Amino acid sequence: MIRNRKGFEFSFAWIFAMLVGAAILFLAIYAAMQFVDTGRHVLDTTTAQELSILLEPMETGVAEGSVDIATLRDVTRINNDCYEGRFGRHEISISTKQGVGGDWQRPGESISVRNKYVFSNSTIETGDERKVFLFSKPLDLPWKVSPLIFATTENYCFRDPPRMVENDIQGLNIQNLKIYEGGNCSIDDIHVCFEGGSDCDMTVHMRDEENNVGIVNKNGERVTYVGNLIYGAIFADNETYECNVNRLMFRLIQQANLYASESNFLKGRGKCDPISANRIRTLTTIVSGVESSEGLPNIISQVNSLNEQNRAAECRLWYRG
Amino acid sequence: MNKIGRQNVDCGIEVKMKRKGQFKIQQMAFMLVGLMIFFILVGLFWIILQRQSLYDEAIMLREREAIQIAQFMADSSEFNCQGNPGYCINTDKIMALDNVTSYDGYWPVDYVRLAQMHPADEEIRCTRANYPDCTVYDVYENEDVTSTSSMSSYVALCRYERVEGYATQICELGKIIIGYDMARMGN
Numbered sequence: 001m002i003r004n005r006k007g008f009e010f011s012f013a014w015i016f017a018m019l020v021g022a023a024i025l026f027l028a029i030y031a032a033m034q035f036v037d038t039g040r041h042v043l044d045t046t047t048a049q050e051l052s053i054l055l056e057p058m059e060t061g062v063a064e065g066s067v068d069i070a071t072l073r074d075v076t077r078i079n080n081d082c083y084e085g086r087f088g089r090h091e092i093s094i095s096t097k098q099g100v101g102g103d104w105q106r107p108g109e110s111i112s113v114r115n116k117y118v119f120s121n122s123t124i125e126t127g128d129e130r131k132v133f134l135f136s137k138p139l140d141l142p143w144k145v146s147p148l149i150f151a152t153t154e155n156y157c158f159r160d161p162p163r164m165v166e167n168d169i170q171g172l173n174i175q176n177l178k179i180y181e182g183g184n185c186s187i188d189d190i191h192v193c194f195e196g197g198s199d200c201d202m203t204v205h206m207r208d209e210e211n212n213v214g215i216v217n218k219n220g221e222r223v224t225y226v227g228n229l230i231y232g233a234i235f236a237d238n239e240t241y242e243c244n245v246n247r248l249m250f251r252l253i254q255q256a257n258l259y260a261s262e263s264n265f266l267k268g269r270g271k272c273d274p275i276s277a278n279r280i281r282t283l284t285t286i287v288s289g290v291e292s293s294e295g296l297p298n299i300i301s302q303v304n305s306l307n308e309q310n311r312a313a314e315c316r317l318w319y320r321g
Numbered sequence: 322m323n324k325i326g327r328q329n330v331d332c333g334i335e336v337k338m339k340r341k342g343q344f345k346i347q348q349m350a351f352m353l354v355g356l357m358i359f360f361i362l363v364g365l366f367w368i369i370l371q372r373q374s375l376y377d378e379a380i381m382l383r384e385r386e387a388i389q390i391a392q393f394m395a396d397s398s399e400f401n402c403q404g405n406p407g408y409c410i411n412t413d414k415i416m417a418l419d420n421v422t423s424y425d426g427y428w429p430v431d432y433v434r435l436a437q438m439h440p441a442d443e444e445i446r447c448t449r450a451n452y453p454d455c456t457v458y459d460v461y462e463n464e465d466v467t468s469t470s471s472m473s474s475y476v477a478l479c480r481y482e483r484v485e486g487y488a489t490q491i492c493e494l495g496k497i498i499i500g501y502d503m504a505r506m507g508n
Binding site: 011012016017020024028031035039042046049050052086087113114115143144145146254255257258261262264265266270271272273314315316317318319 | 357
């Protein structure tokens with residue numbers, strides 16, 4: 001038998017080692033990828049929870065409005081899904097990009113928020129600055145129904161806004177909202193026109209300036225607003241807006257029942273003589289008939305009437321409005 | 322050496338080489354098994370660490386949420402006082418809320434309780450029958466959540482009373498106590 005001593009011996013041990021080594025390497029890389037993916041999923045879920053907690057201080061308290069900027073860890077996509085049904089809820093989830101220019105990862109677990117009304121597009125993406133601009137304003141119909149929270153990531157340019165909107169924007173000093181003053185807005189901004197004009201992304205028509213009632217036209221569709229819902233109509237997509245309007249109307253009905261119950265309680269005990277429960281319940285009847293934002297103007301006259309009666313009563317049940 | 326003798330020597334070398342090869346394979350297999358066990362143990366350790374840090378973070382987030390809710394719940398129209406917004410709760414409304422069941426599951430907490438600071442030694446549950454001569458108001462209870470911890474914040478507890486023929490707002494110092502489940506994430 002002739003043996004070639006210079007030749008390379010490719011024994012079974014080598015083949016075995018290479019195969020098993022490759023398997024271990026593959027498993028290790030797969031496990032590492034899974035760990036990274038799970039870690040990212042956990043981080044996205046935590047960020048969603050943190051974001052939902054960040055919404056708590058947006059309850060306006062004694063102030064007429066509040067502003068906050070959330071700076072996130074990564075370039076982030078926030079999914080805000082609104083669900084109707086009784087008080088309804090938001091399902092907020094976060095997805096981030098993997099690496100520079102990578103694809104969006106599957107979103108983390110969604111966080112359910114029932115007691116907030118967040119107006120934004122159903123999906124918003126932060127730019128490279130990783131900022132989400134949040135501000136809130138109360139909805140008074142006639143009492144404070146709830147703070148409305150507006151979440152945006154894009155820059156908005158308001159052209160010829162009414163004094164109320166101008167005061168809000170300047171007063172709250174919201175960084176991504178500008179009032180058009182010739183040249184200070186970019187073509188990439190979302191242009192919101194109040195008195196018409198060209199190159200508008202949306203137009204706002206005020207139908208009743210005294211009661212702040214109007215219509216917002218965008219993407220060929222229109223929604224109706226009252227009071228501070230004007231910002232919801234501007235910043236949220238139509239589905240989210242209508243969903244939140246329905247949720248708010250449900251809460252308004254529950255609050256009206258509560259005020260009616262309080263009125264009966266105070267009167268029954270002879271503590272004071274507030275606005276009558278039956279008058280408050282007329283609002284409940286009207287609000288029950290509101291099926292979309294189009295019906296909002298119908299409740300304004302009743303809201304004004306309730307405000308007058310509450311003011312004239314021996315003891316007031318609410319002070320807002 | 323004759324032909325048969327040489328064959329025997331060759332066989333002996335082959336047997337030796339085979340034994341050596343088998344030993345090497347066994348050695349490598351043991352090493353690989355050991356390596357796998359090592360990686361599995363490292364993985365398990367990592368998972369335990371991650372789980373603990375996630376649990377700690379969840380608790381911290383729940384605490385933060387409860388603090389925020391305690392601070393801002395007092396301002397919602399369901400609880401707030403007339404003309405005294407902020408850290409003021411209208412107990413007349415709480416008594417009225419007693420009949421309203423529609424808020425079940427609305428606030429993401431286990432319970433909301435109000436406690437009057439004085440008299441401190443007595444704990445009398447408030448009902449419509451004994452109001453306002455009582456000290457503890459069970460405002461809200463969420464059957465979906467089991468409480469494992471609580472947070473409290475000082476608030477004013479106000480109500481209307483008729484004093485010398487005039488409707489007057491009477492306020493007392495109290496605490497709002499929020500019970501929450503530490504391990505629960507989200508609502």
